[in-house]
Amino acid sequence: MFTGIIETSGIVKKIVSSETNLDITISSNITRELKIDQSVAHNGVCLTVVDIDHDEYTVTAIDETLKKTNLNTLKIDDNINLERAMKLGDRLDGHIVQGHVDQVGICTNIENENGSWLFSFEYDKNLGNLTIEKGSITIDGTSLTVIDSGENTFSVAIIPYTYEHTRFNQYKIDTKVNLEFDVLGKYVKKISQYNN
Template sequence: MFTGIIETLGKVKNIEKEKENVHITVESSITDELKIDQSVAHNGVCLTVVEINGDEYVVTAIKETIDKTNIGDLQINDIVNLERAMKLGDRLDGHIVQGHVDEVGVCKNIQDEQGSTVFTFEYDSKSANLTIEKGSITVNGVSLTVVNSKKHEFSVAIIPYTLEHTTFKNFEVGTKINLEFDVLGKYVTKLHSLQN
């Protein structure tokens, strides 16, 4: 379980394919606090630490994860958002995030506003996922509030601190992003579909 509050950024140092799996080596400032078998969200994708070497650690992504997220697009020197799983009793500063990406979306527009930057994203028009105005959404692991919710499209307003301390600073129109929709909304959608 995560909160969507990014702890730090990591840098991809190596990518090694083994059959259908991919081993990703990440350098980060929190490596010395990690342990083997620990869950860490990478751009919102929950992956398990399998090896630690100095200030670098290794996680493994399986085929399903690669197919359903943007993890397979990572390249050496790419920057990723990192968050360790929350501790029981911690404050939930973001919202309930599982680290299970629902689908990949695409950045459609970036607009500078007075004091913030508005990013607009679109996602699969055949998807049953939805957003609501002022609801929660996780974009590349970042817990955000939805503005301008439309069918298969939404926007988020990013303050300068979040822009500087997450991968949002590297987004361009066309950037693929991981989306995890609000878990409560997913249950409501599922219940509704079962009743119809």
């Protein structure tokens, strides 16, 4: 379980194909605090630490994960958003985030709002996901509040701190992002489908 508050970033150092999986090695300032078998969210994708070597650690993304996320587009020296799992008893500063990406979305517009930014995104509506006005959406692991919710579009407002400390400052039009939709909205939708 995560909060969607990005703790730090990492830099991709090595990517190795292993059959249909990718072993991704990352350098980060939290590496020395990690342990093997620990869950860490990488651009919002919960992955298990399988190896640690000084300030670098390795995680494995399986084929199913690669099909549903943007991890298959990573390149050496790419920045990646990182968040360790919540500790029981900590404050929940963000939203409830599972680290289970629902699908990939595309950045469609970026507006500088003189002190903040408005980012717009589009996603494939055929996968059955939806946004809720003022509900949460997790973009590459960053939990945010939805504005301008449409049938398969939405926008988020980004403050300077988030812009400077996450991957948002690297987004361009057509950047692929990982989306995890509001967990409560997903449950309500599922229940309503069974009651119809």
